[in-house]
Amino acid sequence: MRKKVTVVGSGNVGATAAHWMAAKELADVVLIDIIEGVPQGKGLDLLEAMPIEKRDSFVVGTNDYGDTANSDIVVITAGIPRKPGMSRDDLLNTNYKIMSDVVGKIVQYSPNCILIIVSNPLDAMAQAAYKLSGFSRNRVIGMAGVLDSARFRAFIAAELKVSVENVTAFVLGGHGDTMVPLPRYSTVAGIPITELIAKYLKTGSAYYAPSAATAEMVEAILKDKKKILPCAAYLQGEYGINGLFVGVPCKLGAGGIEQIVQIKLTAEEHHALQRSADSVKELVAVIGA
Numbered sequence: 639m640r641k642k643v644t645v646v647g648s649g650n651v652g653a654t655a656a657h658w659m660a661a662k663e664l665a666d667v668v669l670i671d672i673i674e675g676v677p678q679g680k681g682l683d684l685l686e687a688m689p690i691e692k693r694d695s696f697v698v699g700t701n702d703y704g705d706t707a708n709s710d711i712v713v714i715t716a717g718i719p720r721k722p723g724m725s726r727d728d729l730l731n732t733n734y735k736i737m738s739d740v741v742g743k744i745v746q747y748s749p750n751c752i753l754i755i756v757s758n759p760l761d762a763m764a765q766a767a768y769k770l771s772g773f774s775r776n777r778v779i780g781m782a783g784v785l786d787s788a789r790f791r792a793f794i795a796a797e798l799k800v801s802v803e804n805v806t807a808f809v810l811g812g813h814g815d816t817m818v819p820l821p822r823y824s825t826v827a828g829i830p831i832t833e834l835i836a837k838y839l840k841t842g843s844a845y846y847a848p849s850a851a852t853a854e855m856v857e858a859i860l861k862d863k864k865k866i867l868p869c870a871a872y873l874q875g876e877y878g879i880n881g882l883f884v885g886v887p888c889k890l891g892a893g894g895i896e897q898i899v900q901i902k903l904t905a906e907e908h909h910a911l912q913r914s915a916d917s918v919k920e921l922v923a924v925i926g927a
């Protein structure tokens with residue numbers, strides 16, 4: 639049976655995620671948005687690229703949640719960006735309303751799906767989706783760490799002039815200024831980068847990399863790869879954090895998050911993670927999730 643992935647929000651990240659997934663022939667893809675015409679147009683455009691790419695992924699755009707029924711995975715990218723004059727809390731509350739609307743409909747049509755949340759502020763929106771869906775925690779995953787560590791890896795590879803394939807990197811914590819890169823667990827062909835470089839983390843691409851990161855998580859789940867990736871996960875005591883979405887290493891397979899991997903942290907790393915969790919807690923308090 640072919641797998642089905644719905645992407646909610648057919649803007650930059652959503653449409654590009656659909657592109658990566660269709661190009662990798664991971665699943666049939668449904669793009670849905672509240673704007674009429676845009677998901678249909680982008681979906682048809684992508685479908686028409688498939689003969690050139692020699693892929694049999696079926697792609698369709700819609701405004702009707704009926705078309706999303708029985709999706710295996712639903713990626714949520716719906717949201718609005720911060721507008722001039724808009725406070726952090728206004729943005730939180732607006733995106734929370736969008737999340738409530740979207741999650742309610744998704745749960746109705748795809749009660750057994752796995753949710754991958756991409757909308758920002760990431761950890762708070764993942765927490766909102768977890769509470770709104772009533773799903774078990776293994777089925778609600780936030781996308782941030784794969785992107786943050788990919789950005790980290792790209793800079794390390796460019797700076798050291800080595801293949802990106804030689805570079806592994808790890809980032810923990812919330813998605814934002816307080817994230818915790820772990821140089822001790824980041825290696826170039828097995829050599830910890832603490833021995834090679836000092837500090838590289840910067841910002842990168844706004845949607846090619848985020849959507850590629852999302853597609854990597856989708857692939858790990860659909861192919862039951864048991865791949866360990868940094869994801870925002872609902873912690874229940876792991877890393878000394880309880881009742882909060884925070885970025886940690888997770889094993890992704892057919893069941894979603896199949897294991898939260900606990901690695902040893904130094905006191906300094908632990909403190910940085912706690913500080914990051916505290917900032918997520920502040921956001922979550924605003925929306926009461």
Ligand SMILES: NC(=O)c1ccc[n+]([C@@H]2O[C@H](COP(=O)([O-])OP(=O)(O)OC[C@H]3O[C@@H](n4cnc5c(N)ncnc54)[C@H](O)[C@@H]3O)[C@@H](O)[C@H]2O)c1
Nearest residue numbers: 647648649650651652671672715716717756757758781848
């Ligand atoms: N987690 C990450 O690492 C990461 C990285 C990049 C972007 N993001 C976030 O992803 C989100 C999408 O970014 P983008 O650049 O694609 O934005 P975008 O504005 O291009 O697309 C967002 C889409 O959501 C749609 N939308 C709004 N309300 C909706 C609703 N109720 N139902 C269905 N669709 C709805 C809009 O019509 C729009 O097409 C943003 O919140 C952004 O901050 C997260």
